[in-house]
Amino acid sequence: xxxxxVLVGTKxxxxxxxxxxxxxxxxxxxxxxxxxxxYHVKGSPVDPNRLYASQSTSWFGQLIQRSNDGGKTWExxxxxxxxDGVPGTHQWYDGTPHPWEFKRVWHLEPxxxxxxxxxxGVEDAALFRSTDGAKSWHExxxxxxxxxxxxxxxxxxxxxxxxxxxxxxxPKRMFIAISAAGAFRTDDGGETWKAINQGLVxxxxxxxxxxxxxxVHHVAMHGAKPDRLYMQKHWDVMxxxxxxxxxxxxxxxxxxxxxxxxxxxxxxxxxIYVVPIKSDSEHYPxxxxxxxxxxxxxxxEWEALGNGLPQSNCYVNVLRDAMSVDSLDKCGIYFGTTGxxxxxxxxxxxxxxxxxxxLPSVLSVEVQTLA
Amino acid sequence: MIRLQLPAHLRNLAGxxxxxxxxxxxAVSIDSVLDALEAQYPMLCGTIRDxxxxxxxxxxxxxxxxxxxxxxxxxxxxxxxxxxxxxPLLIVGAIAGGK
Numbered sequence: 001x002x003x004x005x006v007l008v009g010t011k012x013x014x015x016x017x018x019x020x021x022x023x024x025x026x027x028x029x030x031x032x033x034x035x036x037x038x039y040h041v042k043g044s045p046v047d048p049n050r051l052y053a054s055q056s057t058s059w060f061g062q063l064i065q066r067s068n069d070g071g072k073t074w075e076x077x078x079x080x081x082x083x084d085g086v087p088g089t090h091q092w093y094d095g096t097p098h099p100w101e102f103k104r105v106w107h108l109e110p111x112x113x114x115x116x117x118x119x120x121g122v123e124d125a126a127l128f129r130s131t132d133g134a135k136s137w138h139e140x141x142x143x144x145x146x147x148x149x150x151x152x153x154x155x156x157x158x159x160x161x162x163x164x165x166x167x168x169x170x171p172k173r174m175f176i177a178i179s180a181a182g183a184f185r186t187d188d189g190g191e192t193w194k195a196i197n198q199g200l201v202x203x204x205x206x207x208x209x210x211x212x213x214x215x216v217h218h219v220a221m222h223g224a225k226p227d228r229l230y231m232q233k234h235w236d237v238m239x240x241x242x243x244x245x246x247x248x249x250x251x252x253x254x255x256x257x258x259x260x261x262x263x264x265x266x267x268x269x270x271x272i273y274v275v276p277i278k279s280d281s282e283h284y285p286x287x288x289x290x291x292x293x294x295x296x297x298x299x300x301e302w303e304a305l306g307n308g309l310p311q312s313n314c315y316v317n318v319l320r321d322a323m324s325v326d327s328l329d330k331c332g333i334y335f336g337t338t339g340x341x342x343x344x345x346x347x348x349x350x351x352x353x354x355x356x357x358x359l360p361s362v363l364s365v366e367v368q369t370l371a
Numbered sequence: 372m373i374r375l376q377l378p379a380h381l382r383n384l385a386g387x388x389x390x391x392x393x394x395x396x397x398a399v400s401i402d403s404v405l406d407a408l409e410a411q412y413p414m415l416c417g418t419i420r421d422x423x424x425x426x427x428x429x430x431x432x433x434x435x436x437x438x439x440x441x442x443x444x445x446x447x448x449x450x451x452x453x454x455x456x457x458x459p460l461l462i463v464g465a466i467a468g469g470k
Contacts, residue, residue, distance in 0.1 A: 035380060058429075058430055059380070059464040060428065060431070061417055061418055063384070063414075063417075076384060076414040079416070080416070
């Protein structure tokens with residue numbers, strides 16, 4: 001029988017949740033690295049027991065941990081992230097040039113074809129790659145130096161590269177997103193990049209349709225339709241049908257189009273999920289009801305899914321990397337909250353129940369479906 | 372031997388209990404003690420000082436003989452009591468660093 005492993009990063013440690021394919025009884029393991037902020041934990045699609053984890057604190061900086069046994073044991077690997085050449089400057093909050101400074105790793109994306117290769121999205125925004133199982137890291141500086149870099153500015157959470165999407169049909173194509181610069185694509189394995197923000201409209205910047213400066217919160221793609229991208233922007237839910245060359249708004253009937261997460265059903269490329277959040281200052285669900293919204297039409301028409309989720313007095317948030325799906329026949333949907341709950345639905349969102357309720361504030365959720 | 376006390380998170384990371392003993396050749400300073408520490412425990416590289424600039428991380432402090440050495444030039448010779456091992460050098464996570 002298949003198994004499911006859920007990798008949870010929290011503000012005070014990592015947790016590994018295990019269940020069989022029924023997904024009704026869960027074993028909770030952890031905390032691993034208690035007291036450390038675990039921004040992201042993700043497994044290799046090639047070798048599911050190979051996990052990579054980003055571990056940091058304001059005291060002791062950034063560490064990278066690696067597991068070769070599905071999270072039972074871990075070893076620290078290389079934590080040295082040095083920008084390529086002279087780092088240069090980006091734009092600071094007050095409009096002045098500010099030197100690029102490494103702060104932390106937000107996202108780790110293992111290669112689709114090689115367990116030793118993994119990508120890291122960092123703050124201040126840059127993309128790094130390791131081809132030796134995280135024993136060394138090298139910046140893919142074509143992104144930061146492609147031309148608009150000096151105009152990138154940090155969002156409220158810092159200038160972070162938080163989303164990395166690898167195209168399963170084209171190994172040279174990759175998408176990334178940065179707050180608050182926007183989305184970018186390479187078609188040549190990272191040598192050159194282009195901003196893919198046409199169609200985004202952000203009222204909080206001087207030119208709402210600028211080439212860069214958009215606060216993209218998350219981007220998702222289904223491997224069967226890699227030219228179709230879904231985006232949760234600061235405000236607005238967007239879709240591209242041409243690999244990001246242009247975007248159209250698909251917020252439709254959502255109660256609010258602010259939010260952080262967006263994800264795609266494992267077997268239905270047109271079925272997507274968001275968690276609407278009231279506003280950019282009120283980071284909790286509208287009407288104090290925690291509801292996932294599902295669209296089966298690639299956006300525009302949305303239905304609220306709240307069965308089993310708190311429907312009163314709920315003031316949690318769901319952060320950008322805190323939703324994931326499994327690939328069992330009946331697709332499971334998972335998300336974690338800033339209140340420490342990890343919820344799962346075994347039926348594509350129709351019904352929900354908590355796996356755990358009282359973890360530290362959840363930063364990330366990734367799901368592995370194991371044979 | 373130089374005696375060094377690490378904060379709990381770094382003891383866990385290095386896999387040590389209690390104090391660390393370090394052999395330091397030549398002048399004993401913050402720089403040379405950290406060089407010896409990182410050579411013996413490479414997993415601590417980058418956690419106390421920056422990999423490249425060797426600048427102290429903002430929320431890490433160095434205490435020696437009941438004095439705060441955090442703002443001293445890091446090549447300043449440490450007190451004799453540290454050099455002889457009569458007193459340990461303390462590396463401390465500042466109270467300000469938590470959230």
